[in-house]
Amino acid sequence: MSLANLTPSPGFEKWLPIEYRDLVENGPYFRDKKPKVSDMGKFKEIVEEHPMCAGCAMTLFIRLVFIGLPSPEHTVIVGTAGCGRLAISQGSIPFIYGNYGDTNATASGLKRGLDVRFPNQFKDVLVMAGDGGLIDIGFQHLMHGWFRQEKFTTILLDNEVYGNTGGQESGMTRQGQILKMAPRGKKTGKIDAMGLAKVSEVDYIARIAPTNPARVARTVRRAVLVAREIGSSYIQAYTSCNIEYAIPTPDVMQDAFDVEKDRYGFEEIISDRAKEFLAEVEKKEKKDKK
């Protein structure tokens, strides 16, 4: 997208909804200085209104992802059935929803299609989907996208449950949890998706809980840049479901800290070539800042 594309023709502005004008004037597109997490409230975010449950940690995380995008003006998001889609689809970035669990196959085609059409302009493709969507029904496409080293980012919104269908056990649910469809407690453990990403030689892998917003934005930025230049990237984020796990709204952040300590400590696994690349990018950024 070019800036000219975004800017309304003179005389037309007043007919556009106020949100659009706000997006043009105060949005995150084409800014010399990208708005930071600490600027929240001072710029027009890509997503604001959404119909997700009050206090849902997933929505906070999604807002942070949007802030972390290095080039929202050249990003396309692929999602699927699940709670996250309810907020992501309200954003001012194209959001593709095909079928449940198809995200990583769709993103493979999308990224390649965009590469063929725009050989001289990068286009960032980002998948954001739930644990059911990626680890159960979409598992084969997730894995094969990695095996093919497809150049897009996958963000797993891990609430350890099928939230959108009312609280069923998923592959990412922990052992012993009693949830719908696991009435005697889940027999087996949480799938080691980080390990799977590692053996698939994903170039950038991160595990994160939304306890440190600036870190979330930085992680997203790294993952997207690696996917743009190097290979696949994967972020596994704990985004609690306060409804199905009965977490009182005021305790959602405390839960995130507790889970972070218990099993969701921040971890990055970066391939050598991605490390080299990120070091260069970040060095240059520091220099530019000075």
Place this chain on the structure above:
Amino acid sequence: MNKPVDFQKRELKGYSNVQIGEKSKYKDTQTYTDPSFLFNEAEATPAFMTGSEVIREAIKRANIDLSVAYPITPQSEAAALIGELYAEGYMGDYFRGENEFGVMSQCAGAAFGGARVFTTTAGPGTLRAFENFPMWSGARLPIQVCVTMRGVNSPLSIQPDTMEAYFLLETGMLVWHAETAQDLFDWILKGYIVAEMPDVHLPIAVCCDGFFVTHTKDTVVLPDEKYCLPPYDPYRSPVPCMDMECPPVRMMRDPFVMKSNYISYMTQASWQLEVRAAIERSRKHTKALIGDLIECENTDNEIVMIASGTAVSQSREAIRLLGLEGINVGLIKIKTLRPFPHEEITEALKNAKKIFVPEFNVAGWLAREIRAVIPNNERVVCGPHVAGGMTMPSEVIADEIKKAMGMKVSGMTARG
């Protein structure tokens, strides 16, 4: 809505993204060619080849951006030949997906991003992919899938059987059924033109009967390979292309799926109707390119056979055999199953007293389709039909007709 359109005299305003005569972005030995020139005037020579090779020849001239493949008989050969075209530089990208659901999702992704996409599948592959087809049409993605039809039952069968076309009928896709290799060649190219029209903009399944068409050799007239179609222009789509080259829009204010209200139901219902209306709007473009949606021979006879695909060829021979015995039978070839040529069929069958529908599937679905649209439908005999890969020799068809007409039949085919 369906005014006649003369394709040959029409200026192709749509391809403003390139100049006709420009070198192809992929293969510099090819030039973007006005489709009406390519189809009607370009120097063409006959070639003798298999249906799979015919698919390759069509794709060579179709100027696709991307193709995704997955092996399943009887389309594997065609899908691999397209890979060879990729190796020769005829398209931007090509790869093997992980299964047909993945393949069709990959095709969707590429089409969402504005690419012209081609894939092939068959039988169980079509069914594995199925969730994607109504999604493609709802999302208005003009993807082309060539379906080389085969059995979908258990025990496993790889033999020709047209059941899967029945399943495709209500997906909101255009569904065409080629009889011959020439149909297949022409319709793959013409299919893109129709599917990509802004007032259509729908996916298209160009179906053919597996083996009978894919694995037999036939003579096909091919325009010179220096010509190819102009590229797809995704900005003629009736819905925004997902490439972030148009102003960012909030795609949805309220996710319809979560709302139980009148507006939500209305939106869903009217969009489904719009997809069906777009299928109907495709008629005018289709007729301009492939002629009438049905082809009639001697339909003033009291007995008429009506079929699609290779059942038409078998019927044609059966009619010749019956003619030798002084029994005159008419023939209707149906080219497009969606849009379904109901008015044309009704008109062509108005004098028929007995109507036979030879088919390669156990359900006899084409007979049902015809019964559903014509008056006095007790005239329709559901059959003869075979399934599971059985052949339907013309003698069998001829004998079935004689039996149904209360005539004596002789020979093996008449046994129980």
